[in-house]
Amino acid sequence: MISFLKKNFWPLSAFVIWLTAYRGFYPGHLIMGSGDAKRNAMYINYYLNNIWRGVYPMWNPFNVWGRPDFYSPRMIGEFNPFFHLIYILEKIGFSFGVAYYIFSAFYYVLGMLGLYLLAKRVLNDRAGAYLALLLLLFSTLSFELFNNGVMVSVLFPTIWFFYFLVAFTQTPHRVFLLGLTFTAMLIAVTYLPFYFLTVFLSFLLGFTALYGRLLPSILMSYWKFIKDNKLLVAFCLLSALYAMGPGFFWLTGSSEYFVNWRHATSGSQAAAIPYKVTTAGGYLSYFHWQQLFSDLKSTGLGHIYIPIFAYIILFLSLIVALNRRMVLLFSLSFFIFLISLGDTTPVHKFLYDHAAILKYFRNLHFLVWFFIPPLLIFLGETFKNFSQPQPLNTKQKILTVFYIIITHMTLFLAFYHLGKIILSTYLTVLLSAAFFCFYVLSRFKNKEALLLPFLCAVVLLQPLEVFHYLKKNMYHTFPYLDKPYTQAESIPRFSFTRPVKGEDTVLGEVQEWAGIEDASGFLDGNYTGSVWSYKLHQEANHDTLKNYVKNKFYLYDDTKAAENRAVDYQGEAIAGNSDTFQVLSFDLNHIKLKTNFPKDKFLVYSDSYNSQWQAFINGAKAPLYRANIAFKGVWVPGGEHIVLLRYRPLWQHIFYHFLVIFFGLFLILIIAESYRYAVKKTR
Amino acid sequence: MPSKKHAKIFFFLFNRCYLLYLLAAAIFLLSFDKRALTFKRLDFLNESPSELIRIALQQNDPPNPQKLNDALTYYREIVELFPDSASGQAAVGFCYYYLKDDTQAAHYYQKAVALQDNLFGFYYNLGVIHFRMGKLDEAKKYFRQAVAIPPQESIKARVIDPFTQGRNIPLGLKQGYAVASKFILSGKQNTDTIDPETLPPGLFFYAPTFPLPQEGKTHRLKM
Numbered sequence: 001m002i003s004f005l006k007k008n009f010w011p012l013s014a015f016v017i018w019l020t021a022y023r024g025f026y027p028g029h030l031i032m033g034s035g036d037a038k039r040n041a042m043y044i045n046y047y048l049n050n051i052w053r054g055v056y057p058m059w060n061p062f063n064v065w066g067r068p069d070f071y072s073p074r075m076i077g078e079f080n081p082f083f084h085l086i087y088i089l090e091k092i093g094f095s096f097g098v099a100y101y102i103f104s105a106f107y108y109v110l111g112m113l114g115l116y117l118l119a120k121r122v123l124n125d126r127a128g129a130y131l132a133l134l135l136l137l138f139s140t141l142s143f144e145l146f147n148n149g150v151m152v153s154v155l156f157p158t159i160w161f162f163y164f165l166v167a168f169t170q171t172p173h174r175v176f177l178l179g180l181t182f183t184a185m186l187i188a189v190t191y192l193p194f195y196f197l198t199v200f201l202s203f204l205l206g207f208t209a210l211y212g213r214l215l216p217s218i219l220m221s222y223w224k225f226i227k228d229n230k231l232l233v234a235f236c237l238l239s240a241l242y243a244m245g246p247g248f249f250w251l252t253g254s255s256e257y258f259v260n261w262r263h264a265t266s267g268s269q270a271a272a273i274p275y276k277v278t279t280a281g282g283y284l285s286y287f288h289w290q291q292l293f294s295d296l297k298s299t300g301l302g303h304i305y306i307p308i309f310a311y312i313i314l315f316l317s318l319i320v321a322l323n324r325r326m327v328l329l330f331s332l333s334f335f336i337f338l339i340s341l342g343d344t345t346p347v348h349k350f351l352y353d354h355a356a357i358l359k360y361f362r363n364l365h366f367l368v369w370f371f372i373p374p375l376l377i378f379l380g381e382t383f384k385n386f387s388q389p390q391p392l393n394t395k396q397k398i399l400t401v402f403y404i405i406i407t408h409m410t411l412f413l414a415f416y417h418l419g420k421i422i423l424s425t426y427l428t429v430l431l432s433a434a435f436f437c438f439y440v441l442s443r444f445k446n447k448e449a450l451l452l453p454f455l456c457a458v459v460l461l462q463p464l465e466v467f468h469y470l471k472k473n474m475y476h477t478f479p480y481l482d483k484p485y486t487q488a489e490s491i492p493r494f495s496f497t498r499p500v501k502g503e504d505t506v507l508g509e510v511q512e513w514a515g516i517e518d519a520s521g522f523l524d525g526n527y528t529g530s531v532w533s534y535k536l537h538q539e540a541n542h543d544t545l546k547n548y549v550k551n552k553f554y555l556y557d558d559t560k561a562a563e564n565r566a567v568d569y570q571g572e573a574i575a576g577n578s579d580t581f582q583v584l585s586f587d588l589n590h591i592k593l594k595t596n597f598p599k600d601k602f603l604v605y606s607d608s609y610n611s612q613w614q615a616f617i618n619g620a621k622a623p624l625y626r627a628n629i630a631f632k633g634v635w636v637p638g639g640e641h642i643v644l645l646r647y648r649p650l651w652q653h654i655f656y657h658f659l660v661i662f663f664g665l666f667l668i669l670i671i672a673e674s675y676r677y678a679v680k681k682t683r
Numbered sequence: 684m685p686s687k688k689h690a691k692i693f694f695f696l697f698n699r700c701y702l703l704y705l706l707a708a709a710i711f712l713l714s715f716d717k718r719a720l721t722f723k724r725l726d727f728l729n730e731s732p733s734e735l736i737r738i739a740l741q742q743n744d745p746p747n748p749q750k751l752n753d754a755l756t757y758y759r760e761i762v763e764l765f766p767d768s769a770s771g772q773a774a775v776g777f778c779y780y781y782l783k784d785d786t787q788a789a790h791y792y793q794k795a796v797a798l799q800d801n802l803f804g805f806y807y808n809l810g811v812i813h814f815r816m817g818k819l820d821e822a823k824k825y826f827r828q829a830v831a832i833p834p835q836e837s838i839k840a841r842v843i844d845p846f847t848q849g850r851n852i853p854l855g856l857k858q859g860y861a862v863a864s865k866f867i868l869s870g871k872q873n874t875d876t877i878d879p880e881t882l883p884p885g886l887f888f889y890a891p892t893f894p895l896p897q898e899g900k901t902h903r904l905k906m
Contacts, residue, residue: 344719
């Protein structure tokens with residue numbers, strides 16, 4: 001233990017300093033910037049409350065007259081077992097806000113640990129890896145969970161995926177294959193694995209181009225491992241396939257709902273997105289390169305900030321000798337950067353036209369945090385090469401010192417010229433110049449021992465000042481998250497009526513992402529929804545419609561409502577339980593009724609139709625119709641019957657529930673295997 | 684044939700990171716479409732011009748500095764795209780005036796009058812700006828040029844005047860002419876002695892007009 005602490009003192013101290021700095025970012029409530037961060041946190045709470053009472057939320061009956069709950073779980077990657085930490089912390093007694101805040105810190109540190117281990121594997125150098133870690137750890141990525149968690153939920157598994165990939169390639173071992181599979185599974189269940197695929201395919205392309213000669217031997221070692229571990233490989237492949245299930249169901253069900261309500265009119269559904277939509281907005285709309293250096297006092301949520309030392313190293317590295325690894329890392333980063341620029345360069349358009357995966361995601365600005373890690377590892381490599389040169393003679397030493405002074409002076413003057421530069425920027429430049437000169441000129445035998453403390457001081461100088469300003473500028477709040485729905489409150493309650501349009505009491509945002517109370521269904525700017533609800537919104541007169549959708553059940557003597565030419569308003573509304581009609585049970589994914597009509601009736605349930613809903617009368621499957629443009633209709637014979645309406649077949653419910661457990665078991669398996677591997681290694 | 688030594692020197696000089704950076708910079712500069720970026724930014728800020736209209740309509744309400752800065756960014760991009768838009772240049776000047784940067788405000792209004800010299804408001808605004816800068820002779824010069832312009836073109840233009848806030852443009856202009864004339868005739872030598880009634884602080888705001896690229900071309904503003 002002591003030797004472990006001694007060996008990893010500097011990386012551990014970086015985490016401790018970060019945690020200390022991060023501690024001040026919980027002023028008694030959760031800081032929540034953009035809508036994405038809020039909806040993620042809201043949905044995580046909603047999901048955990050439901051899954052821990054045994055219900056996987058597939059359908060949301062409270063939002064826009066019912067909609068498939070495909071999109072929200074994909075946003076967070078609901079099978080990620082780490083989310084359950086929040087639930088456990090809540091059970092211990094922490095509020096949701098504190099639990100979420102602790103979880104964010106834990107998840108971030110875990111992601112950064114992945115980066116450090118990856119950099120160490122790639123660079124085979126502690127100082128270089130430590131530099132990459134410090135630069136990313138103290139960037140504004142720290143706060144992206146409070147601004148946009150989607151990207152972080154995909155980014156961290158991506159970092160760990162690459163760690164396991166490199167580790168498995170270097171040392172084919174069971175634990176690395178399990179890790180590779182697990183991270184791939186995590187990515188597969190998140191919103192749009194296409195960000196990952198873009199990075200992964202770019203990497204493969206670059207690696208093949210630069211290390212093509214190594215490929216046969218790498219593939220041979222893989223093949224040997226597969227032959228020796230057939231069962232394990234088959235298990236991993238099946239597990240990965242299993243994790244693709246939710247994404248597959250999402251895509252195949254996309255024709256009946258809009259992933260983005262705002263784009264409904266342009267025909268954009270869950271699958272392919274029109275080019276204009278993919279390139280709209282982006283960080284270039286509001287980001288100016290000067291913001292990387294200047295006016296850091298106004299740094300706030302969503303700003304892109306990397307400690308200034310990164311640019312110093314970039315500048316110093318001009319004369320550093322290139323190697324293939326550097327070319328690969330830099331090219332990968334630069335290529336993803338070009339894609340992230342959207343329609344301002346032809347790169348994205350070309351790929352959009354020729355590579356299918358680019359058609360499936362927008363928000364190209366998320367790629368920013370995907371091109372930064374390889375760039376930082378590249379900087380780690382340049383730092384390694386710069387700080388470990390061949391022994392220098394006096395003339396070379398003088399030339400190197402001259403170069404160090406010139407580059408630092410140029411940067412100093414450039415910053416001065418830019419204006420609005422914070423003090424720590426100048427101090428960092430001065431400290432860096434002094435250290436590098438000292439490093440080159442000094443005659444210490446163990447110079448490398450100086451590198452880690454120096455890096456810690458020089459990298460952290462500026463971010464600690466920037467974090468101070470960030471703290472002042474992060475004032476966003478979202479009161480709901482300080483006291484969100486509890487698990488007991490999350491149990492859906494059935495009501496025969498909805499509020500009439502204009503009488504909604506629940507905040508629209510909460511209703512849309514974590515709603516457990518009935519709403520009128522007329523939401524302005526709603527994000528996702530059923531195509532049928534949308535059609536109804538568009539076609540029907542809202543004044544008449546608002547009174548119709550107030551009731552959830554209507555009885556008809558004929559099936560005119562199922563012709564779907566217009567809403568048949570002549571039905572007889574059911575106001576509550578009676579001798580002829582009773583709601584026996586209700587939850588997110590089903591409703592069970594007891595009917596005793598004097599004659600056959602066409603029953604319309606004003607909850608959105610979807611072809612994956614099934615109707616059963618006395619246990620036997622019965623046809624389910626789309627009625628009144630958007631809703632579900634079923635013929636119910638006269639006499640006493642039990643009518644069950646259920647979203648998706650039973651096997652899919654089992655499929656989802658088991659997947660939740662499977663992810664947890666897989667994580668335990670990896671931890672156990674890692675422990676065995678570590679013990680074996682130390683022996 | 685190059686010798687081994689030459690090859691070594693060549694390798695030493697060119698196998699360096701700077702080459703990678705130069706290559707990346709060249710690819711970036713050759714492929715980057717600055718016009719597309721401008722449109723992206725304009726679309727992002729497309730609601731910011733409304734702040735100028737708000738200021739013009741409610742001259743007594745203090746401007747929102749953040750919104751005003753956004754509007755300035757917006758119109759600076761606009762005049763880069765459409766440098767011949769006199770009202771665009773004037774809008775930049777208008778932003779600077781309310782951001783209390785009179786030198787820049789005067790600079791942009793001078794650009795505006797160089798592009799269109801038949802509007803009363805541009806000269807009048809220059810007079811007000813120079814007065815606030817304490818340059819009374821310059822102010823008088825511009826007021827003189829303002830009153831020398833026949834009002835016909837100014838009445839036709841989309842303008843919000845500081846007197847009637849655009850509700851009655853002929854009346855607003857009439858009052859503008861009167862104020863300018865009064866100032867010229869006042870003969871006052873320093874700003875302290877000018878009666879605030881003589882020279883209200885507001886500016887004439889001309890809603891910018893510029894040719895919008897048509898649908899079907901590469902870029903189009905969401906306006």
